[in-house]
Amino acid sequence: xxxxxxxxxxxxxxxxxxxxxxxxxxxxxxxxxxxxxxxxxxxxxxxxxxxxxxxxxxxxxxxxxxxxxxxxxxxxxxxxxxxxxxxxxxxxxxxxxxxxxxxxxxxxxxxxxxxxxxxxxxxxxxxxxxxx
Numbered sequence: 001x002x003x004x005x006x007x008x009x010x011x012x013x014x015x016x017x018x019x020x021x022x023x024x025x026x027x028x029x030x031x032x033x034x035x036x037x038x039x040x041x042x043x044x045x046x047x048x049x050x051x052x053x054x055x056x057x058x059x060x061x062x063x064x065x066x067x068x069x070x071x072x073x074x075x076x077x078x079x080x081x082x083x084x085x086x087x088x089x090x091x092x093x094x095x096x097x098x099x100x101x102x103x104x105x106x107x108x109x110x111x112x113x114x115x116x117x118x119x120x121x122x123x124x125x126x127x128x129x130x131x132x
Contacts, residue, residue, distance in 0.1 A: 054122035087112035
């Protein structure tokens with residue numbers, strides 16, 4: 001005797017369109033979060049890089065003032081620089097202090113933006129000897 005299968009043809013069960021849409025939504029949300037975090041990391045890297053360059057410029061300027069044969073004169077000076085393929089504006093304010101042997105040096109570094117505007121990247125304070 002032969003028995004016949006009463007279950008009928010087998011049907012393969014796949015994902016419904018709703019399940020696929022939910023999976024795509026979850027993937028899209030995760031991808032968006034990853035891309036946003038990468039953008040924030042790139043922005044932070046750019047800020048740190050520019051702050052480091054500004055600090056290097058300020059330290060170089062202070063070293064130049066300290067090794068100069070004559071002490072700098074009190075007053076303000078402005079200088080345009082090109083450092084690391086970035087245009088900078090250096091504003092130097094030199095003032096006398098209560099101690100006649102010291103001069104106060106205030107440096108401000110501005111990065112020139114593509115729009116032509118200036119962005120203040122760093123304010124730096126130092127002192128140099130007044131050997132006059």
